[in-house]
Amino acid sequence: MLISIIVFIALVAGLYIAMRNSLIGKKNQVANAEASIDVMLKKRFDLLPNLIETTKAYMKHEQSVLTELTALRQQSCNIDTANKPQLDKQLSDAVSHFKIAVEAYPDLKANENTIFLMRSINETKEQISAARRSFNAAVTRYNNAIEMFPSSFIANQMLLTTLPLFEISDVERTNIDAAHLFKQ
Template sequence: MQMLISIIIFVVLVALLYMAMRNGLIGKKNQVANAEASIDVMLKKRFDLLPNLIETTKAYMKHEQTVLTELTALREKSHHLDTINKPQLDKQLSAAVSNFRVAVEAYPELKANDNTMLLMRSINETEEQLSAARRSFNAAVTRYNNAIEMFPSSLIANQMMLTTLPLFEIADTERINIDAARLFKQ
């Protein structure tokens, strides 16, 4: 009788441990989805700012028509955003917004315009929030990947057919310092 009770207790503990690990994996998977959705929200906010940015700066940046053309083209692409092209479009938009910032810093008369300054603050805030969302995503992916690769939860992860996810990374070209002089010569 004592042995039967011990076996039942052992089986219950194993079942509880299994459920806890399985629920933990599901929670981590959902955290990754939530973090990815946060990036989408910030990208949407960024894409929504671009039309206002373009309209406000058209009158002030005729000499920087290439920057506006690039921003407009990328804005149009954002309407057809899908999961596969999202990282590539995000990189292109980051470069275009960076070029815009350089142009604003180079032309004091543009900086003096209140609308442009308000938009620049909004863009900076959005970029900071997007950066925070990317860091949050990478943290969630790291926790998730650790959980599905570490024993004993890896056994349950294999049973659930969970696979590791890639971190959100920037392109190698974005890792180098921006050469502002070269940008203005183009």
């Protein structure tokens, strides 16, 4: 009988340790996924000076787009986690304006440096998208783990709370009106 009690206590303790370690692992996966987004955003922010320098000679009449990109890049140097999605959205909008401007000017579009940089921007955009999907998957696994029984008891003991998914704003969900952007 005593052996049965000891085995039962050992099993409960082992289960507790396994669930606690799993919760910690999921919390760390969320942090890792968020850091991946930061890496991709930094890569995109680092591309901007090259993009701006390459296109200055071609786009004197599009100075407002270049000024906006430069200002957003400077803001990105001192960004906190809470403001990251907003700056990312502003930067995405500015890059969209730039892409439309490139499409409108065949000489700029044909420039080899511009072609390379546009490819780099598109590649980085895809990497950011993949990092966001990875982040959302990690957050979903984490949130499920802290809300589901029996690990929810341990999560409450560890003071873990659910995390929000990385979402886009309603403005980003609408189609881009290219004609309107040319008028700006």
